[in-house]
Amino acid sequence: MSTAHVLLGLLAGGPRHGYDLKRAHDERLPQAKPLAYGQVYATLGRLERDGFVEQSGQEQEGGPERTAYTLTDSGRDRLTEWLTEIEPPAPYVTSTLFAKVVVALLAADADRAREYLTAQRIAHMTRLRELTAVKTAPGATVGDVVAADYAIGHLDADLRWLQTTLARVADLQKEVIA
Amino acid sequence: MTAPLLTGTGITKDYGATPALRGVDLSVAEGEIVAVTGPSGCGKSTLLHCLAGILRTDRGSVIFRDQDIGSWSEAARSRLRRTEFGVLFQFGQMVPELTAAENVALPLLLAGSGRREAREAALAWLDRFGVADVADQMPGAMSGGQQQRCAVARAMVTRPRVLFADEPTGALDQLNGEQVMLAIVRAVREEGTAVVLVTHEAPVAAYADREIVLRDGAVDPTGLGVGAP
Numbered sequence: 001m002s003t004a005h006v007l008l009g010l011l012a013g014g015p016r017h018g019y020d021l022k023r024a025h026d027e028r029l030p031q032a033k034p035l036a037y038g039q040v041y042a043t044l045g046r047l048e049r050d051g052f053v054e055q056s057g058q059e060q061e062g063g064p065e066r067t068a069y070t071l072t073d074s075g076r077d078r079l080t081e082w083l084t085e086i087e088p089p090a091p092y093v094t095s096t097l098f099a100k101v102v103v104a105l106l107a108a109d110a111d112r113a114r115e116y117l118t119a120q121r122i123a124h125m126t127r128l129r130e131l132t133a134v135k136t137a138p139g140a141t142v143g144d145v146v147a148a149d150y151a152i153g154h155l156d157a158d159l160r161w162l163q164t165t166l167a168r169v170a171d172l173q174k175e176v177i178a
Numbered sequence: 179m180t181a182p183l184l185t186g187t188g189i190t191k192d193y194g195a196t197p198a199l200r201g202v203d204l205s206v207a208e209g210e211i212v213a214v215t216g217p218s219g220c221g222k223s224t225l226l227h228c229l230a231g232i233l234r235t236d237r238g239s240v241i242f243r244d245q246d247i248g249s250w251s252e253a254a255r256s257r258l259r260r261t262e263f264g265v266l267f268q269f270g271q272m273v274p275e276l277t278a279a280e281n282v283a284l285p286l287l288l289a290g291s292g293r294r295e296a297r298e299a300a301l302a303w304l305d306r307f308g309v310a311d312v313a314d315q316m317p318g319a320m321s322g323g324q325q326q327r328c329a330v331a332r333a334m335v336t337r338p339r340v341l342f343a344d345e346p347t348g349a350l351d352q353l354n355g356e357q358v359m360l361a362i363v364r365a366v367r368e369e370g371t372a373v374v375l376v377t378h379e380a381p382v383a384a385y386a387d388r389e390i391v392l393r394d395g396a397v398d399p400t401g402l403g404v405g406a407p
Contacts, residue, residue: 128384136363136385149356152381159380 003035004043008052008071008079015056017066018044030143044069052078097158101165105176110169117166121159128155183208183372184340188238189228191221198224200395201238204374206340211366211373213386221395222376223344229374230263230342231255242340260289264338264371266362268348270329272317278304278324279313282332289336303331307361323354330362337369344376359385 003025010016010024018040026034047053052075059066071079097120104113131148134140165172182205191199199221206212214222227233229240231247232255240248242262247255259265272281282300287293304310307327312320320328326346333341346362347355363385366373375386383389391398 125380125384125389128380129386132381132384136360136367145360152384156379156381 002082003039004047004052005079005082007040007043007047008075008082011053011069011071012076012079015068015070017059017068019066021069028143030141030147047075051075097161101169101172102176105169105173110173113169113173114166117162117169121162124155124159124162128152128159131155182206183210183243184229184374185241186225186229186238187241189225189235189240190237191224191228191233191235193224197395199228199235202392202395202397204229204390204397206372206374208339209366209370209372210388211363211375211386213375213377213383213389214392215377215380215383215389216392216398217378220392222378222392224395225392226342226344226374226376230265230340231258232265260285261336262339264333264336264341266329266333266341266343266346268345270317270325272325272328272332274317277314277316278309278320278328281317281328282335285332285336299335300331303335304328306365307331308357321354322350323358326350326354326358327361330358330365334365334369334371338371341366341371341373343373345378346375347377347379347382355382 006025006029007021010021010028016024018037021044022035022037022040025032025040044053048055048069052072053069054072056068056070059068100116100120101113104116131152134148135145137144185205187203189199189202189204190197202221202225204212204214204225214225216222224233228235231240231250235248238248239246242258247258250258272278273284276284279297279300282303283291283293283296286296286299291299301310301313304313304327307330309324309327309331312324312328317325317328326349330346333343341362343362347358350358359382362373365371373386375382377383
């Protein structure tokens with residue numbers, strides 16, 4: 001995920017200063033890593049340099065003076081462009097999970113591969129339960145549920161793979177050590 | 179750890195010459211959600227039926243609150259399923275000739291509640307599961323998701339101590355399944371109801387506090403439910 005594009009998106013509704021952007025980011029994307037202020041200002045600096053945002057005045061409400069930023073036409077175009085770009089489907093076949101099974105077969109045997117798959121499944125199920133608990137927690141927002149669902153979908157795909165691969169370990173071994 | 183509410187020990191069940199369960203142990207604590215998972219034909223539905231007293235075990239015992247329900251008469255076990263146990267199947271199994279509210283009120287009427295009181299409780303539960311608007315509709319006029327929510331309301335209306343749910347989302351699309359699971363889990367957490375949840379889907383099993391995996395009628399210690407070919 002690109003922090004710069006998220007900031008452009010947050011500015012689409014009108015000018016905001018850095019502190020406000022950080023708060024809005026953390027609130028809208030609760031499962032993302034909270035933004036550091038330094039990162040917000042560094043990103044705004046780059047966006048300003050590239051002409052996607054510009055300073056639109058100072059604001060002072062009983063606190064320190066803050067610089068508000070506004071989306072430029074060029075920034076709006078960049079945002080539209082980003083939203084129409086399709087993300088490449090990730091090549092999960094190259095994942096570490098698959099590599100470990102093959103290496104287990106090469107370096108040890110089918111039992112070692114099965115032990116790994118079994119232990120990995122337990123770890124995946126534990127994480128799946130933690131994410132699901134977020135959804136049923138009292139006061140969970142739609143945002144919490146949607147964010148958890150994204151991770152749950154990926155873990156579920158891994159779990160299906162772990163299960164079917166376990167059933168195929170013996171056949172895979174024949175191929176790997178042939 | 180509190181004493182288990184429901185304990186199955188050495189549960190064994192054959193269908194003719196085919197063994198369905200071969201000595202399964204499972205205990206459920208008060209308010210605990212336990213998922214029973216495993217591949218098709220592993221015996222998970224049979225286990226649920228035995229624990230709920232729908233089927234008699236061939237060997238082994240099912241103890242609910244210190245009582246061996248396996249020794250009870252069919253009538254006594256049936257009464258248990260109308261009071262302390264709630265049962266929910268994959269296809270809601272609503273009575274087609276009754277409205278949603280009448281379906282939900284049914285267990286209370288069978289347990290001796292008055293008509294008005296039963297309807298009030300039914301409406302409250304339908305509201306809790308977001309289907310109050312279909313209270314006076316027949317099941318045939320409702321969507322699959324609505325029917326299943328009504329079925330959950332009917333299973334919970336007697337405020338059972340254990341809810342037995344057999345593939346409760348199996349007939350639903352993903353979003354409806356999700357919403358039904360969220361509704362079930364929120365309700366049982368509020369009520370402190372224990373749940374035995376049979377499913378073959380990991381994301382559904384993840385709603386449980388704990389999971390046991392069956393394979394060929396026995397608990398699979400590897401937790402994968404798949405054997406080496």
